[in-house]
Amino acid sequence: xxxxxxxxxxxxxxxVIAITLLVSFAIRLTGDPAVTMFQGGxxxxxxxxxxxxxxxxxxxxxxxQYFDFLKGIITLDFGRSFVGGTQVSTLIGNAVPATLxxxxxxxxxxxxxxxxxxxxxxxxxxxxxxxxxxxxxxxxLSFPNFWLATMLVLLFSITLGLLPPSxxxxxxxxxxxxxxxxxxxxxxxxxxxxxxxLDTLQSQYVMxxxxxxxxxxKVLYKHALRNCAIPLVTYFGLQFGSLLGGIVVxxxxxxxxxxxxxxxxxxxxRDYPVLQAVITVLSLLIVGINLLVDIAYGLIDPRIRTE
Amino acid sequence: xRIMKRGLLTAFVALAMTGTAFTAPAHAEGKLTLSSSQDxxxxxxxxxxxxxxxxxxxxxxxxxxxxxxDMELVPGLAESWEELDEGKRIxxxxxxxxxxxxxxxxxxxxxxxxxxxxxxxxxxKGPQRSNYVAIESVEVIDDYTVxxxxxxxxxxxxxxxxGYGAMVVPPKYIEEKGEDFFNLNPVGTGPFKFVSYEPxxxxxxxxxxxxxxxxxxxxxxxxxFITEPATAVAELQAGRVDIVIPPIIPIGMIPxxxxxxxxxxxxxxxxxxxxxxxxxxxxITADPKVRKAIIMxxxxxxxxxxxxxxxxxxxxxxxxxLSFGHDEELAPLSYDPEAAKxxxxxxxxxxxxxxxxxxxxxxxxxxxxxxxxxSYLQMVGLNATIKPYETNVLLNDIIPQxxxxxxxxxxxxxxxxDYDNTAYSMYHSGEKWNPYxxxxxxxxxxxxQRPLTDRAERERILKEIGAYVADRALxxxxxxxNAIYGVSKRVKNFIAPPDNRLKLTDVTxx
Numbered sequence: 001x002x003x004x005x006x007x008x009x010x011x012x013x014x015x016v017i018a019i020t021l022l023v024s025f026a027i028r029l030t031g032d033p034a035v036t037m038f039q040g041g042x043x044x045x046x047x048x049x050x051x052x053x054x055x056x057x058x059x060x061x062x063x064x065q066y067f068d069f070l071k072g073i074i075t076l077d078f079g080r081s082f083v084g085g086t087q088v089s090t091l092i093g094n095a096v097p098a099t100l101x102x103x104x105x106x107x108x109x110x111x112x113x114x115x116x117x118x119x120x121x122x123x124x125x126x127x128x129x130x131x132x133x134x135x136x137x138x139x140x141l142s143f144p145n146f147w148l149a150t151m152l153v154l155l156f157s158i159t160l161g162l163l164p165p166s167x168x169x170x171x172x173x174x175x176x177x178x179x180x181x182x183x184x185x186x187x188x189x190x191x192x193x194x195x196x197x198l199d200t201l202q203s204q205y206v207m208x209x210x211x212x213x214x215x216x217x218k219v220l221y222k223h224a225l226r227n228c229a230i231p232l233v234t235y236f237g238l239q240f241g242s243l244l245g246g247i248v249v250x251x252x253x254x255x256x257x258x259x260x261x262x263x264x265x266x267x268x269x270r271d272y273p274v275l276q277a278v279i280t281v282l283s284l285l286i287v288g289i290n291l292l293v294d295i296a297y298g299l300i301d302p303r304i305r306t307e
Numbered sequence: 308x309r310i311m312k313r314g315l316l317t318a319f320v321a322l323a324m325t326g327t328a329f330t331a332p333a334h335a336e337g338k339l340t341l342s343s344s345q346d347x348x349x350x351x352x353x354x355x356x357x358x359x360x361x362x363x364x365x366x367x368x369x370x371x372x373x374x375x376x377d378m379e380l381v382p383g384l385a386e387s388w389e390e391l392d393e394g395k396r397i398x399x400x401x402x403x404x405x406x407x408x409x410x411x412x413x414x415x416x417x418x419x420x421x422x423x424x425x426x427x428x429x430x431x432k433g434p435q436r437s438n439y440v441a442i443e444s445v446e447v448i449d450d451y452t453v454x455x456x457x458x459x460x461x462x463x464x465x466x467x468x469x470g471y472g473a474m475v476v477p478p479k480y481i482e483e484k485g486e487d488f489f490n491l492n493p494v495g496t497g498p499f500k501f502v503s504y505e506p507x508x509x510x511x512x513x514x515x516x517x518x519x520x521x522x523x524x525x526x527x528x529x530x531x532f533i534t535e536p537a538t539a540v541a542e543l544q545a546g547r548v549d550i551v552i553p554p555i556i557p558i559g560m561i562p563x564x565x566x567x568x569x570x571x572x573x574x575x576x577x578x579x580x581x582x583x584x585x586x587x588x589x590x591i592t593a594d595p596k597v598r599k600a601i602i603m604x605x606x607x608x609x610x611x612x613x614x615x616x617x618x619x620x621x622x623x624x625x626x627x628x629l630s631f632g633h634d635e636e637l638a639p640l641s642y643d644p645e646a647a648k649x650x651x652x653x654x655x656x657x658x659x660x661x662x663x664x665x666x667x668x669x670x671x672x673x674x675x676x677x678x679x680x681x682s683y684l685q686m687v688g689l690n691a692t693i694k695p696y697e698t699n700v701l702l703n704d705i706i707p708q709x710x711x712x713x714x715x716x717x718x719x720x721x722x723x724x725d726y727d728n729t730a731y732s733m734y735h736s737g738e739k740w741n742p743y744x745x746x747x748x749x750x751x752x753x754x755x756q757r758p759l760t761d762r763a764e765r766e767r768i769l770k771e772i773g774a775y776v777a778d779r780a781l782x783x784x785x786x787x788x789n790a791i792y793g794v795s796k797r798v799k800n801f802i803a804p805p806d807n808r809l810k811l812t813d814v815t816x817x
Binding site: 030032035036037038044045051052055081083084085086091094095150153157164165166167168252253255261262264265268270 | 508
């Protein structure tokens with residue numbers, strides 16, 4: 001296990017370096033933050049631009065800037081935002097909890113919905129309930145998330161006046177953004193749970209369990225579900241990564257002060273330090289979650305632990 | 308299974324119940340909530356060029372002069388001023404008994420400190436300094452008199468003292484607390500003082516009871532940063548935002564706001580103008596005849612009426628009608644496709660000749676306008692293709708490096724409303740926004756007006772520049788767009804400023 005963890009840890013470092021190198025390099029090809037600061041107007045001279053570049057540190061060669069940034073990761077000092085000079089660590093510190101909370105709420109809603117629905121569909125295979133669940137999940141899959149978000153806002157905020165249209169506040173502010181993400185996740189998850197469950201239900205140990213006279217609930221939740229867990233955990237874990245990607249759009253629609261909003265604004269302003277930090281944090285999160293998924297395998301299936 | 312179902316049901320009921328618990332919008336008495344489209348990141352006046360900064364900070368800071376929504380320049384922290392030494396020295400008499408929000412007195416030292424800081428090391432890190440380079444030094448004459456010495460006369464300086472980098476800052480506070488602290492905890496002399504700032508979320512201000520002009524009528528201002536147009540409008544409709552500050556409301560959403568009995572749209576001509584400039588160096592548009600033909604081929608009046616839904620005005624030169632240097636008499640070339648065809652024929656342009664229009668990809672209005680322009684050009688036999696760029700790429704690379712197509716979008720909104728601000732940077736040879744044109748006559752005209760303090764003479768020359776540029780057809784002038792505010796009807800006494808610099812001293816809410 002220890003050797004395995006070390007290997008995965010080294011892999012993670014490699015992935016983060018590769019990603020940040022690519023992003024840092026690419027963003028520098030697309031524009032100068034000093035020029036961007038003048039908002040497409042302003043009678044700036046080359047002198048003015050040079051002064052600002054020196055203050056931002058963008059006059060240094062790329063690799064010097066990049067190594068400064070790597071040093072920053074280790075000392076947890078990501079430098080200052082080019083827009084206003086706030087400490088990047090403060091911005092990241094505010095944004096990470098906001099994004100993670102939203103992601104966890106969405107995942108939780110989706111898992112709570114998709115497991116029972118998937119099992120219901122599997123046990124009533126081919127019948128009306130199964131068809132209904134499958135049709136609804138197809139509809140859920142077909143929604144673009146920004147459209148769904150707008151429709152929810154129209155209905156719950158403007159017509160019914162029940163929920164705040166945007167911003168992060170009390171529990172109520174999580175409902176619409178969480179539900180928007182969850183509906184789309186659930187659509188895929190239900191189908192996955194259904195298929196996995198169908199496979200499992202045909203296996204011999206389920207037949208044995210039934211033959212023993214165990215109640216159907218016990219068969220489903222104690223024996224079958226546990227054996228479905230490996231593909232499900234893998235999938236949910238990987239999904240968390242794409243969820244973090246999808247959250248960028250949702251954060252913008254719901255004006256959520258998370259990593260997505262931070263990244264979006266940073267790209268617009270060519271705010272290199274903020275963008276690099278966001279990408280680093282996101283890739284660390286995704287790599288970390290994949291690692292957790294691997295560890296979880298061991299917990300679920302003793303056979304993997306001993307290998 | 309039954310347990311599961313019951314669990315689900317409880318979850319739904321719980322969700323539904325939390326839903327009903329928070330219906331009432333949070334409106335305290337005397338509190339105004341505004342949405343602003345951007346977080347400037349720092350509240351220090353010398354750090355930014357963003358109008359989103361000014362939309363908030365006009366309530367926190369003040370300059371020596373003040374320019375309100377009526378665009379008249381009036382005394383601010385200076386009670387009066389006189390120009391000495393042929394415009395190379397300005398003497399300001401300062402207002403007395405004014406204090407900063409932290410109790411620090413406002414006096415000549417504070418003014419000197421402000422400009423020393425702007426033109427010194429701290430200012431060098433930011434973009435604002437470039438606007439004030441005409442100032443050589445500030446000298447304290449007595450506690451309430453300062454002399455501003457200029458290296459060259461700057462006729463726009465008094466206007467520039469009313470905003471942005473020239474806002475007077477508290478010396479002791481900055482020296483004691485440090486620059487970083489000041490960025491996030493601004494202190495000025497304005498009618499509202501800073502309460503709290505949360506990056507990417509918002510900034511809160513409260514009434515400054517000791518304001519020299521009398522305490523403001525509102526007790527609290529709550530600015531929320533909302534970047535997505537639909538979200539800002541939804542918040543306005545839900546009654547959680549009272550004023551949506553431009554630029555954010557898309558023209559297409561105006562009917563939605565107008566249809567709501569609690570809301571209104573307040574729209575005023577703003578500083579922002581759009582033109583499609585020509586590559587005057589290469590290709591068919593190097594010929595002034597072709598450029599004139601293109602201008603005549605496009606019906607700009609219809610574009611303003613239909614695509615802009617009347618939220619704008621046609622222009623003849625690259626400036627708003629409010630701008631100093633605007634010429635009422637100068638009419639743009641009129642729409643005449645037949646004459647355009649003839650001109651193209653004279654210029655030897657084959658029917659079916661192609662040209663490219665470069666635009667900002669995220670500019671929804673321009674995307675539509677460019678398509679209409681392309682179809683007008685089609686009617687006179689020119690095949691136009693539209694190339695949208697990411698704004699930063701267009702501004703950093705394509706325009707300054709002269710890599711544009713035959714036509715390219717330029718959008719500009721200088722808050723000083725002075726034609727020199729745009730004209731010099733766009734038409735003087737060697738300037739960043741002028742990749743193609745080298746014209747000695749134009750250079751001389753542009754240079755000649757810069758040091759003039761005689762307003763009438765300067766205005767005459769600016770008008771001459773406008774007429775010259777129009778005659779040389781350096782651009783297809785399109786329109787000056789309005790600043791569109793969405794306002795709740797509970798807001799009273801709100802006068803929409805054209806330049807986004809909202810000073811909310813007299814505003815009340817019901």
